[in-house]
Each structure stands twice: as structure tokens, then as C-alpha cells.
Amino acid sequence: MGAPAVQTQSVQERWNPQPWIDDLHQIRRTLETKYANLEWLTNERQVSLDALFNDAQSRITAADNDAQARSVFERLLRKIDDGHVRLDWPSTQIAPKEKASSPITPSIPDFCHTLGYAEKPDSGDVVTGLTSYRRLDNDTILPIGLATIGGIRIGLLRIEVFMPQFTPSLCIDAVQELKISPTATCSESCQDAIEHAAYSRMTSILEEHLRRLHAEGASVLLVDITNNGGGSEWAEAAARILSREELVSESMEFVRGSHWAKHWEGVVRELKDAAKSANPEDKAKLTKWTAQAIEAKQAAEQNCPLNSGCAWLGRAGFSTGLVGTASAMSFLGKSWGPTVFSPAEYSYHDGVWTGPVVVLTDQGTGSAAEEFAAVLQDNHAAFIVGERTVGAGCGHTDGGTPTVLDHTKAVLEVPDCARIRADGTNEVSGVIPDYLIPWRADDGPLYKAHLLEKALPTVLQQAMPRFGHTSSN
Numbered sequence: 001m002g003a004p005a006v007q008t009q010s011v012q013e014r015w016n017p018q019p020w021i022d023d024l025h026q027i028r029r030t031l032e033t034k035y036a037n038l039e040w041l042t043n044e045r046q047v048s049l050d051a052l053f054n055d056a057q058s059r060i061t062a063a064d065n066d067a068q069a070r071s072v073f074e075r076l077l078r079k080i081d082d083g084h085v086r087l088d089w090p091s092t093q094i095a096p097k098e099k100a101s102s103p104i105t106p107s108i109p110d111f112c113h114t115l116g117y118a119e120k121p122d123s124g125d126v127v128t129g130l131t132s133y134r135r136l137d138n139d140t141i142l143p144i145g146l147a148t149i150g151g152i153r154i155g156l157l158r159i160e161v162f163m164p165q166f167t168p169s170l171c172i173d174a175v176q177e178l179k180i181s182p183t184a185t186c187s188e189s190c191q192d193a194i195e196h197a198a199y200s201r202m203t204s205i206l207e208e209h210l211r212r213l214h215a216e217g218a219s220v221l222l223v224d225i226t227n228n229g230g231g232s233e234w235a236e237a238a239a240r241i242l243s244r245e246e247l248v249s250e251s252m253e254f255v256r257g258s259h260w261a262k263h264w265e266g267v268v269r270e271l272k273d274a275a276k277s278a279n280p281e282d283k284a285k286l287t288k289w290t291a292q293a294i295e296a297k298q299a300a301e302q303n304c305p306l307n308s309g310c311a312w313l314g315r316a317g318f319s320t321g322l323v324g325t326a327s328a329m330s331f332l333g334k335s336w337g338p339t340v341f342s343p344a345e346y347s348y349h350d351g352v353w354t355g356p357v358v359v360l361t362d363q364g365t366g367s368a369a370e371e372f373a374a375v376l377q378d379n380h381a382a383f384i385v386g387e388r389t390v391g392a393g394c395g396h397t398d399g400g401t402p403t404v405l406d407h408t409k410a411v412l413e414v415p416d417c418a419r420i421r422a423d424g425t426n427e428v429s430g431v432i433p434d435y436l437i438p439w440r441a442d443d444g445p446l447y448k449a450h451l452l453e454k455a456l457p458t459v460l461q462q463a464m465p466r467f468g469h470t471s472s473n
Contacts, residue, residue, distance in 0.1 A: 017060045019407035020069040024060060027076070027412060028053050030403045032306070035414040036255050036394065037082055039312055040426045045081075052079055073410075082428060083366050083392025084415040089408070111182035112171035115191060120166035126360060127156045127224045129449025136212065141167050141202065144209045146216055149456045155218030157209060162231025162238065162368045164198035174198045196345075199234055203348050206241055210353040220460065221353050224360045226386065226448075230367025230395075236320050237343040239372050240328065242353040245381040249320040250374060250419040250427060252394075253313040256300050259401045259416055260314065264297035267322075267339060274336035282334070289322045289340050319371060319394070319419045356467035357382040358459060360452070361433060363441060366392035371419060373431045378422040383463035384433040385455070393428030394419045435459050 028049065031038060041047050059072045070089070077085055106114075127133065127145065133156065135145040145156040164170040174197035175182065180190065213221065221242060240247055254260040268290055275286040296316035304310040318324035323341040328350045331337025337344030359373050359382045370389045376382035394417040403412040419427040437455050439448050 015063070015065050017063060017069065020060050020063075020066075020072075021057055023405040023407045023410075024053065024056055024073070024076075026403070026405055027073075030412055030414060031080075034255055034257070034259075034401050034403070034416065035085070036253070036313060036416055036418045037426060037428050038306060040418075040428055041080065041082070042306075044426070044429065047079070052076065070408075081391075082415070083390050084395040084413065086413050088411040088413065090410065106182045108172050108175050108182045109168060111175065111186075112168050115171060115186060115194065117165050117168040117171040119168060120161055124227065124445035125158050125224060126226050126362075126445050126448045126452060127158060127222060129446045130156075130453055136216065139205065139209075141170065142205050142209055144213060146213070146218060147222075149453070150460065152460055153217050153219055154456075155210075155213030155216070155221045156224065157206075157213070157221060157242075158224045159228060159238070159369075161228055162235040162372065164195065164202055167198075167202075170198035170201055173201060199346055202234070203237065203241070203346050206238060207349060207352045210242060214353070214355075218355075220356045220358060220464070222358045222360060223382075225365050225369045225372065226360055226362040227364035228366075228369035229364065230369050230371075230392065232368060233320070233342040234346055235368040235372040236375065237328075237346040237348045239375050239381075240343060240350050241348050242351075242357055243376060243379070243381040244351045244354040245379050246325055246327075246350075247375055247379045247381060248325045248422075249318040250371070250378070250421055251315060251324075252317050252319050253315045253418040253420055254300065254397075255401070255416045256302055256304055256312075256314050257401075259398070261297055261300040263398055264293050264300055264316070267293040268297060270336060270339050274334075274339075286336070292316065292322055313418060315420075319375075356464055358463055359384050360386045361389050361431060362387040362439060362448075363390055365431070366390035367395055370427055370431050374419070374421055374427050377431060377434070380466065383435070383459065383466060384431060385435045385452075385459050386433050386437050387439050388433065388436075389431040391428050391430035393426060435462060 031049070042049065056072050056076045060069050063069045063072065073087060077087060125143070127147070128135070130147045132147045132149070133145050134147070135143065137144070143158045147154050147156055160166065171194060174194045177197055178193055180186065180194070186194070210221070223242065236249060271286050271290040271293060275283050275290070278286055296314065299314035299316060302310070302314070304312055306312050320342045321340045326341050328343070328348050331341060331344035357376065359376060361373055361384060365373065366389060370392060373384055373389065377384050393415065395415050396413065397417055400413055401416050405412060421427055435455065435458070437451050439451060
């Protein structure tokens with residue numbers, strides 16, 4: 001008789017959860033060392049990290065495959081519920097397409113698309129659903145209109161996002177204005193020039209629109225930032241354009257460690273360089289700000305674990321930089337201006353709109369849009385109406401502090417800064433309106449407009465006296 005046949009293994013080897021558990025531990029270490037809102041998560045929201053991660057580990061242990069483990073990670077992030085905490089999973093590689101035999105000369109729109117300018121999906125404006133709404137022009141960048149409620153003419157302004165990258169026409173205009181060839185390689189300085197021109201155009205449009213609304217007889221401005229996911233520090237300039245009040249920005253806190261130490265070191269270097277050729281008055285100011293930046297760098301280098309007795313986060317300056325309040329002309333012609341006061345990067349004018357301001361928010365309002373609403377509310381420069389905002393707060397500075405997970409190679413992003421409001425709370429808690437409207441997440445824009453219209457007479461009655469106006473003309 002011959003040797004018995006060898007049986008092939010028919011039972012598939014058990015899926016191994018350990019690499020995913022190791023990544024889970026790496027996520028926790030990242031939160032405990034890099035996450036700016038750790039105290040908010042554990043103290044204010046009263047989320048137990050032990051319970052959160054023990055539950056996640058149990059679920060991964062019980063999983064059968066990578067897909068189930070990944071869903072555990074995504075569930076974990078939903079439990080943390082911070083708009084700036086995310087996992088970017090490795091993308092599936094797609095084979096490159098064969099090149100066409102005869103290359104096509106790129107157009108300016110194609111060129112702008114390669115630079116990251118793309119249309120934002122329509123999120124549905126609320127104010128356009130008001131019964132008496134009348135649009136004033138065909139501008140799609142910052143649409144404006146008018147409505148009349150209880151005899152009061154209201155100027156309506158929609159800000160979809162606080163950055164130009166979702167408006168390709170701004171890039172197209174900038175490329176044409178700067179005479180940049182779409183066939184040329186666009187260096188970093190080239191991209192900066194395009195972005196600067198795009199922001200300048202956005203700023204001009206905003207100021208032109210506010211003057212137009214005033215000329216049309218609007219006595220109240222209603223700014224719709226529902227479903228506005230944020231953008232950039234242009235939000236601080238925009239707030240000052242439509243406020244007659246002198247605004248003081250939120251205080252800034254940061255995660256101690258090498259990332260922010262490097263940031264403050266860069267600020268020190270820039271200010272010292274600027275002081276070398278500055279006039280005596282500016283030199284004295286630059287010297288003072290340099291000392292503040294040195295102190296901030298030292299704070300960043302100080303190790304303060306949670307519950308160690310010293311503050312978990314360092315604090316220095318404001319969301320706008322080392323200067324929290326200044327006029328639009330304060331840093332005119334000074335290249336170092338944006339280093340100490342970020343709105344100085346944009347050519348704008350203070351208080352173009354001088355009447356009452358109502359700002360409309362919802363659960364889709366986040367990040368820089370929350371910064372916009374918060375600074376106006378904290379300075380009593382606007383009446384906030386709608387829903388509590390999403391609570392994304394401050395995000396990532398200088399590229400952030402991404403962590404690549406060892407096994408899955410997913411990139412974990414956590415915020416490295418926190419904006420602290422006038423009452424001492426972290427902006428990540430969300431901006432609570434002065435007047436709440438009972439919207440639901442699944443309400444369409446028209447029904448939201450219907451509820452807004454019902455609320456506006458009361459809103460105006462409450463808001464107008466705050467600005468020294470009566471609620472009727």
C-alpha cells in the first residue's frame with residue numbers, strides 16, 4: 001500500500017485582531033499627547049477614555065475581518081465627536097491610464113482644478129426660501145438679496161465657505177489678472193499669488209455687496225452661514241468688515257511639544273528679522289512681541305501631562321496671533337503684519353456695514369465659521385440665531401501633527417490648538433445662538449426658511465435694541 005494522501009487544510013486561519021489592537025493603543029497615545037481638546041472630552045463631555053477604548057478593544061477582539069475592525073475605529077471617532085479628529089484611510093491604488101498620443105493644452109479652468117479649486121456641492125441656502133426674498137444680482141460667490149419682515153428691510157448675505165478654493169471663478173480671474181500661463185509649472189510663490197488675488201477679490205465683493213445693501217435701504221443685515229464648514233482666517237477679516245464694533249478675538253491655547261515650539265521659534269525669527277529694518281516705533285512693538293513669542297516657545301517646551309498640576313495646554317496670544325484687536329490700517333504696508341495679526345494678510349476695511357447684524361447658524365456650521373460667529377457674539381456685535389453649531393473649533397496649524405498608524409497606515413489627525421471664548425469655554429463646545437429655532441437635521445431648506453420667517457419678528461424685536469435701534473422703522 002502506498003503512503004496516505006496528505007489532507008489540504010480546509011479551515012481558513014483565524015483573522016488576527018492584534019495588529020488592529022496595537023493601532024488602537026496608538027490612537028489612545030496620540031489623544032493623550034497631541035489632542036488639544038482632551039480636557040474638554042474628559043471633563044466637560046465626561047467621556048471616559050478607559051471605557052471608550054476598552055469597548056473598542058472588545059469589539060475588535062470579537063471582529064472577524066478588517067472591515068469590521070475598521071468600522072470599530074470609525075465608531076470610536078463618532079463617540080469622540082470632534083469635527084477635527086479624523087482618520088484618513090489609505091486609498092486603493094488605481095492603475096494609471098495610458099497617455100493620449102497627442103497631449104491637450106490645459107485650459108485655465110483645468111489649471112485651477114489642479115491647484116485645488118473646485119465647486120462646493122450646493123448645501124441649500126436658507127434665506128432664499130423667505131417669502132419676500134428678492135435676489136439683487138447673479139453673483140454666485142457671495143449671493144445677496146433683500147426681504148421685508150414686519151416693515152423692516154433686511155439685507156441678506158450668504159457665505160457658503162470662508163475660503164476661495166470652492167469658487168473656481170476666483171482662481172480663473174486671478175490667473176488672468178496675473179497673466180499666468182496654464183501650461184507653466186506653478187511654484188509655491190505662484191500659488192500664493194493666485195490665492196492672495198482670490199482673497200482680495202472675495203474681500204472686494206463682500207464690501208461692495210454691503211454698500212449695495214445699504215443703498216437698497218436695508219437696515220438690518222442677516223448673514224447666512226448655515227452648512228458653512230469653515231475655511232481660513234479670512235473669517236476674522238470678514239467679521240471686522242461687517243461690524244461697527246472693535247472686535248477682540250478669542251484667546252489661543254496650544255498643545256505643548258515640539259510642533260508648537262517650532263511654530264513659536266519661527267515667529268521669533270520673523271519678528272527679529274523685521275526689527276532689524278523697522279522704524280523706532282515699530283521696533284519697540286516688535287521687540288515686545290518677540291518677548292511674548294519667546295515665552296510662548298518656552299511654554300510649548302514645558303511638559304505638562306494631564307492632571308499633573310500645570311495646565312495641559314499652553315496659552316499665548318489670540319486666534320489672530322499675538323495681537324487680538326487692531327484696525328484694518330494698523331499694519332498697512334508692513335510685510336510682517338500677518339505674523340502678529342492674521343487679518344492683516346487681507347486688504348479690508350473696518351465697519352463697512354454699520355447697522356445691526358444677525359447671523360444664522362445650524363449644525364453644519366463649523367471651524368472658521370464658528371470662529372466668525374463666536375467673535376461677533378463675544379463682542380456683542382451680532383445676534384446669533386438658529387441651531388447650536390457643530391463644535392469643530394480650532395483645527396490644525398502649520399500642517400498639524402498627523403500620526404500614521406503602524407498597521408493600517410491610516411493617518412490620524414487631531415487638532416493641536418483651542419480657541420477660548422470670552423467666558424472661558426472652549427469653542428469646540430459649539431456656538432449657542434441667542435435665539436434658538438427648532439430646526440431638525442433632516443429639515444429641507446424651504447422648511448427651515450418657513451421656521452425662520454415665523455421667528456424673525458421676535459428675533460428683530462430682541463436684537464434691534466441691542467444695537468441702539470427700535471424694532472420698527
